Amino acid sequence: MCENSVDCDHHVGSDVCVCLCVRSSFRRIGLEAGPLLQWLFDGMVSVGLPAICIETRYTKAFLKAQVNKSDRSDARGISQMMPVNLYRPVHVKTxxxxxxxxxxxxxxxxxxxxxxxxxxxxxxxxxxxxxxxxxxxxxxxxxxxxxxxxxxxxxxxxxxxxxxxxxxxxxxxxxxxxxxxxxxxDMVCRRLITIAGVGPVTSLAFVSTIEVPGRFRHSRTVGPALGLTPVLNQSGESRRIRRISLCGDAMMRTLLYEAAQVMLTRTQKWSWLKAWAMNVAKRRGMRKAIVALARRLAVIMHRRWCNGSDFCWTREALPKAN
Known part of the structure; x- marks a missing residue:
């Protein structure tokens, strides 16, 4: 699954294509996310190969146009995706x-x-x-x-x-x-625990999942990455908003949902965030309020991580925007 010049011998394994280029060196090596990705990616990067982990859903959509499916055809299809940037890179954890x-x-x-x-x-x-x-x-x-x-x-x-x-x-x-x-x-985990509803397990899972906060240019993009935003299906005059996408890390999404549920149902201490979620529950129902609160918790955790500040329980204590 690579982008290279013409004379190339493809040695294909299960969703892996290693190319021995004759006329040029490697420019990109595409690796589809899978169980052995961590081991394979680290091995390639350690020897200086330009390995890129690509998102599975996008790869599946591209390869679906092929009539026959095999390891060789998948590898050849991914090698055609790499030169034209028809892929989405995935962050590989340390x-x-x-x-x-x-x-x-x-x-x-x-x-x-x-x-x-x-x-x-x-x-x-x-x-x-x-x-x-x-x-x-x-x-x-x-x-x-x-x-x-x-x-x-x-x-x-x-x-x-x-x-x-x-x-x-x-x-x-x-x-x-x-x-x-x-x-x-861990200083970051201790700071995240100050947020209402967030405990040690949720904070450690968030740090391990996001790992590099700079990967997200805006904190609001963390919610979609964790599958906590509704799916939009629009065509012509039809516009339907469905349930949340459920893409991304399932364990992190579950922990955020549980943290939001604990805040709304068990936490006695009042905060501006809980008040906001309760207002959403009055308008849209408790289940949608919990999902919305889980999404906002992810945004707040990322923002607190980036600016190094603790959680503010009242709106009066929130920092003023410049």
Whole structure:
């Protein structure tokens, strides 16, 4: 997937084309985003090759015109895209950000598995007419043992499931403590935590996702990059505004949505941002207000990161525009 001169031998792998140019050196090497992109991109850049990661959706739309699909035809099609700039470059994260993302992903996985076991325990007990009810994570095990008391078969099954749940929660707590240590030592994360509704996990995920704030010329472009803006479908006199695009980083979008939901439903301290979101909820409904607040949180986080200021809880404390 490269832009080069004519005499070129294409060696094709899965969505990868390496060209051995005879008459000229490499000018561009296009790599479609994929599971092995980080390893392949770092390897090419380390030896001085002009590798460019290209966005998958744009590539798919261009290659869709081909009759036959194969690794060779895809590589040849991408090599035709590169010289005419029919691609959108994608930022490739550094190794540090990749490790932080892996830490957050692992913690989320352990938490989801522990919750899945809890739900399975509830379902198994319900078959015997035993209802766990509304109990917190701390009292859950004691409540299950209380219900299974006197039933030897159930106690044996519940003991195994509770042991697995306990181990998952212990490992999740260990990883979460590591997240807190990173956030405590990172000045940007500590500044982002001052924003209403933003916690350590959301701040670390935002820093790892954006990584270089200068990639966005304006803070308002962060929302569309994370898939938090509606999709416009216009043709002639028809103009339809659909739901949000859901493109970009799914985990970051979910964390922003959860942060907005916590601010509107659980946070007791009032702020100008919460007041703005509540006004949106009165006009458009709570669900749309949460999405709008999540988008605005992304804009505010990026702006606070760029100018190095803390979050202002009142409008009177906001800096005056020049």
């Amino acid at each position: 190794l540090v950000s990749q490790k932080r993302r892996a830490l957050l992903t692992a913690g989320k996985l352990l938490q989801e598995k522990a919750l899945a076991i809890e739900n399975d325990i509830r379902a198994l007990l319900r078959n015997f007419g035993l209802k766990v009810g509304a109990v917190g994570a701390i009292k859950f095990e004691a409540r299950v043992r209380e219900l299974a008391e006197g039933r030897s078969d159930l106690i044996e099954i519940m003991t195994s499931l509770l042991a697995a749940r306990s181990r998952l929660r212990e490992e999740y707590s260990r990883l979460h403590r590591r997240v807190l240590e990173i956030v405590r030592d």
